[in-house]
Amino acid sequence: METISYAYEGALYVNLTNRCDCACVFCLRHNGHKGSIYADDLWLDHEPTREEALADLLSRDFSCYRELVFCGFGEPMFRTDDICWLVDALKQAVPALPPVRINTNGHANLILGRDVTPDLKGRIDVLSISLNGSTAEEYCAVTHPRDGEAAWQAMLDFTRRAAGYVPTVVMTIVNKDKSPAEIAACRALAEGLGAVLRIREYIPD
Numbered sequence: 001m002e003t004i005s006y007a008y009e010g011a012l013y014v015n016l017t018n019r020c021d022c023a024c025v026f027c028l029r030h031n032g033h034k035g036s037i038y039a040d041d042l043w044l045d046h047e048p049t050r051e052e053a054l055a056d057l058l059s060r061d062f063s064c065y066r067e068l069v070f071c072g073f074g075e076p077m078f079r080t081d082d083i084c085w086l087v088d089a090l091k092q093a094v095p096a097l098p099p100v101r102i103n104t105n106g107h108a109n110l111i112l113g114r115d116v117t118p119d120l121k122g123r124i125d126v127l128s129i130s131l132n133g134s135t136a137e138e139y140c141a142v143t144h145p146r147d148g149e150a151a152w153q154a155m156l157d158f159t160r161r162a163a164g165y166v167p168t169v170v171m172t173i174v175n176k177d178k179s180p181a182e183i184a185a186c187r188a189l190a191e192g193l194g195a196v197l198r199i200r201e202y203i204p205d
Contacts, residue, residue, distance in 0.1 A: 003041055004048050004056040012065040012098075014086075015042050015072030016053060016079045021151070022105055023144040024132070026174055042073035050082040054089050062094050067126075070102045077108035080116045087123040101126035106155035110147060117158065121165040129159050129195070131171040134185035156193060163194030171195045 006013050048056070062068075068090075070076040070083050077083070083102065090097050106129040108116050120127065133139035136152040145151030163169045171190040173183070183199065190197040 002044055002046070002048060004053055005060065007065065010065060011067040011069050012060060012062070013069045013071050014053065014057065014076070015044065016070065016076055016082065017047050017072065018042075018044050018074040019078045020075040020105075021107055021111060021146040022075070025142055025144070026176065047079075050085050053082070054086055057086070057090060058093060062096070062098060065098050067098050068100045070100075075105055075107065075111075076102055077104045077116070078111060080108055080112060080119065084119050084123055099125040101128060103128045105130050105143070106158040107145070107147075107151055109158050110151060110154035115161060117161040117165050120162060124166050126168045126170065127162050127166045128170045128172055128198070129155065129162075131173050131186055131190060131197070133173070134182055134189055159193045159195055169195040170198050172198045172200050174200050
């Protein structure tokens with residue numbers, strides 16, 4: 001049974017893809033996990049179609065959730081067009097849809113070869129982007145992006161552009177052996193791009 005959506009701490013999460021262009025050092029996938037603290041099995045035998053995902057989501061009672069989050073066990077913005085389609089369909093079908101968030105590595109424009117940030121306007125309320133470091137060197141050491149340092153630059157550019165379309169843009173770091181100076185540098189970088197910094201605590205395997 002495919003896990004397309006799952007509830008965690010009052011939010012409904014949507015798992016659309018297991019594709020990712022990074023190999024982050026703290027990702028559970030490297031240790032053979034098929035799930036996380038959120039759900040036991042998020043590994044998809046096949047990616048759900050947008051219609052399958054919509055049917056799954058419409059079976060939920062959205063009055064129970066404070067937020068709808070596109071996250072899952074991969075980089076959700078590989079499927080940016082499907083996310084936009086789903087949000088439009090849900091807004092039509094659900095009278096009081098909760099705020100919509102995407103958790104992303106910020107590489108969508110690099111992956112898809114076009115600027116997708118205008119498509120987020122009016123659809124996405126919160127964008128959470130993984131920063132993971134204050135320099136390109138640190139970022140690449142932590143995330144191991146397929147495109148190397150180009151992914152760092154793409155993520156920064158994506159954040160700056162998205163801040164013009166999405167009401168709340170957050171950049172996150174995982175606090176694993178980070179010094180106060182490193183955290184301060186990350187905060188300054190995020191704020192300079194029009195985002196706010198959120199520090200996530202490291203969850204050991």
